[in-house]
Amino acid sequence: MARSVTQRRKIINTAAAWAIGLLIFFPILWTILTSFKTEAQAIADPPIFLGFDWTLENYGVVMERSNYMRFLWNSVIIAGGSTLLGTIIAVPAAWSMAFVPSKRTKDILLWMLSTKMLPAVGVLYPIYLIFIKMGLLDTKIALVVVLMLINLPIIVWMLYTYFKEIPGEILEAARMDGASLREEVLYVLTPMAIPGIASTILLNVILAWNEAFWTLNLTAAKAARLTAFIASYSSPEGLFYAKLSAASTMAIAPILILGWFSQKQLVSGLTFGAVK
């Protein structure tokens, strides 16, 4: 009897979870579907779900109008670069705070997070002037640096929480065996920290990929990324739902695919020390 109860519960769970999952996913699905419609079908009343004439026309228009590959490439380089740079800087910092804590560690950590609260619009003008002076406007380097700085507090904190969960005894043992600091980090800590680092990197790539404000303001043509690409489709003249959907799908597809493939790592790692 217990078995049939659990079986029935499983069916109900499955139905409920799928219904909610599809509901949450629906806006994305609808965008993707609309991208294959003609503009007239995109606003048809009643709306057409699947029975429309599938067309690639919108993608053709978008590809012809904008240099999609360059936007994509810039997105990849900038999101990847800023994540890499950020990780290189954050790992040692998080390590030292986790394993050699001082009484100021907590304060430093919280202070780092508080730098994220600076409203970007408020400092746009000063930052713009600085980047002009340094000749870095519309360069990938500028965005790599800015995005790295924006996300650094989050990475440091996320890594710190992982490192803290690594039991100190292992380190003690390694030290007893005469391991140097370098060896300690390389051979003992790193392997244990890899899952945490992996999910930190993933989260950082997502955040960097989706950043729009600095991208729009610090780039023109050369370093513009997908978040700027979308700004040219946002409300043009005439009917635009289908073209907007195509451009949107192209802008989010790469990161969506990456996210789906790596969701296990992301899910298992995204704890921020929430699990004790």
Place this chain on the structure above:
Amino acid sequence: MSLKTALCAATALTVMGTTAAIAETITIATVNNGDMIRMQGLTDDFTAKTGHEVEWVTLEENVLRQRVTTDISAKGGSFDIMTIGMYETPIWAKNGWLVSLDDLPAEYDVDDILPAMRGGLSYEGTLYAAPFYGESSMIMYRTDLMEAAGMEMPDAPTWDFVADAARAMTDKDNEVYGICLRGKAGWGENMAFLTATSNAFGARWFDEDWKPQFDSDAWATTLNFYIDLMNEAGPPGASNNGFNENLSLFQQGKCGMWIDATVAASFVTNPNESTVADKVGFALAPDTGLGKRSNWLWAWALAIPAGTQKEAAAKEFIQWATSKEYIELVAENEGWANVPPGARTSLYENENYKEVPFAQMTLDSILSADPNNPTVDPVPYVGVQFAAIPEFAGIANQVGQEFSSALAGQQTAEEALAKAQALTADEMEAAGY
């Protein structure tokens, strides 16, 4: 070096000299309007003629304005050409931020530019931006619905006639709304329309001492008239409708009348995009008999920011994009109805263009707008639907939000006007008037 190679080199040099001194890559910021997107598609023609490459930065209007203003005021030098309008040009030129365009060659025929456009894009008599296309505003209406309502649209209607017709055409059950007007907040959105409309009702932004005039009866009449009309005969959600939203409503056959930019005429009469393409008539924007009509004057123009390293190439581009030849190029590719309108006199003398149904009404509308004399009572500013002072955009955005929320029914017209008066007075004081 043999004679032969020397000769070859010399020939090569001359060939290069005739096309372009050095092939450059210029960066152009532009708005994502249909005519500009068409221009991007035709860039190859420019590259073939001059050897210069073009990088396009195409942005939505609001983003573009913010982006280019930041860049030029901070002297960022991100762009070699910026797409700006009649509002920015005189202000920026006054600050010395733009390269003057007074040395364009004779074949460009600068005198062919419509005088109203040339005037609006000049500062102290010098041209600082070349009009890519120009526009006024006019009534676009459905001939079939007008007939069904048993009315006939005169060429120069009054606001009372328009209001009556709108109410007669409205059939909300079938999603036909008598009139579609801008309601979305923004100085280039609802405020462009409302400022131009207020001119016909005898209102003005400032008196001659720069005192804001939103507490005047004329403004109260304007705003109440607009809100009442929209509530009775406008589409739902009108307070979020800008140019583009109304365009798609009209194209879907949901508007009886639409008073907006003259450039829209080519979109609503294009059978590929519009379901009502063959049922559209045109008339001048309405008046109230006080001597001013409700039409505005605007041009999207190309300007070169001072300090760019590629001034020569940028000038070549402007000459190409705003030339008579460019218009012919578009006509060849897309037909005469789709050429950029409102910039050149010669276009309206062209026999082919005269057959385009909206050509004459567009020209008449443009010619009836007077930026130097926009209102019934005298004003200290230039501009029909704006006042060409640096503070205007910021103030009008906020005033636009008050008016927009009055249209949405969140406050009365009187409350909105009182707030508009207070915030305008405050901003003007902050700016030191």
Place this chain on the structure above:
Amino acid sequence: MATQHSRSAARIMLAPAVILLLGWMLVPLIMTLFFSFKKYLPLRGGDLGWVGFENYVRFVTSSSFWPSVLTTLVIVGGVLVITVVLGVLLAILLNQPMWGQGVVRILVIAPFFVMPTVSALVWKNMFMDPVNGLFAHLWKFFGATPVEWLTQVPMSSIIVIVSWQWLPFATLILLTAIQSLDGEQLEASEMDGAPPLARFAFIVLPHLGRAITVVVLIQTIFLLSIFAEIFVTTQGAFGTKTLTYLIYQRVLESQNVGLGSAGGVYAIILANIVAIFLMRMVGKNLDA
């Protein structure tokens, strides 16, 4: 048992991050402070001299100031409540045995990958448009008058859009936390005949305390500065002007850098007030 040696090594390892962030914080902050005491109007020739606290007074006495602070807090609070409550429920559901758990999880976390600009555009045009939006079609199908989402209920609409983006994040963290919950303890209580609600209130919820804290902290940091969602949907009209948006209007629309900078300083103060609250909470919950 940290030695002197490892202490100094640790300091060296920490230094780059601290120095960089210090620079990233201080340089703009000092420049913002500098501008905030100036009359600085780029369109009128730039620097027009020192004005003392005039910008600060003007910013705070403007009729938009307090409403914008309130709007900011309402949006942040609204999104937090929605994402935490729905996140907990969703996490519990996803933790149950079912078929296709992996696929459902993918569907649920997908919105987190969508850039804010895109999600705002899609929601605004394809769902909330009162004529062509999907909601309008749905309402008409049931014979109701379509809601004009962004004008009639603008705040709720924006909160819905932002919550949709952040719900996956909350769900993920809460799900990981729930998965670590001791199954035996739950089973034991089930055996004891504890009703589901009691099990939830006395075992699950306390266990999730830390996770909820983390969700609130991280989301608050991001939500305080949301911009794209408002810029795309209402442009600050109909009472949706947040403090961030007000500063944007001052700096970029009015081109008054001095006034906007003073606003920036206020925003930093507000952020720090919120931060102090959060850190109290975090300190209590995360120290352990």
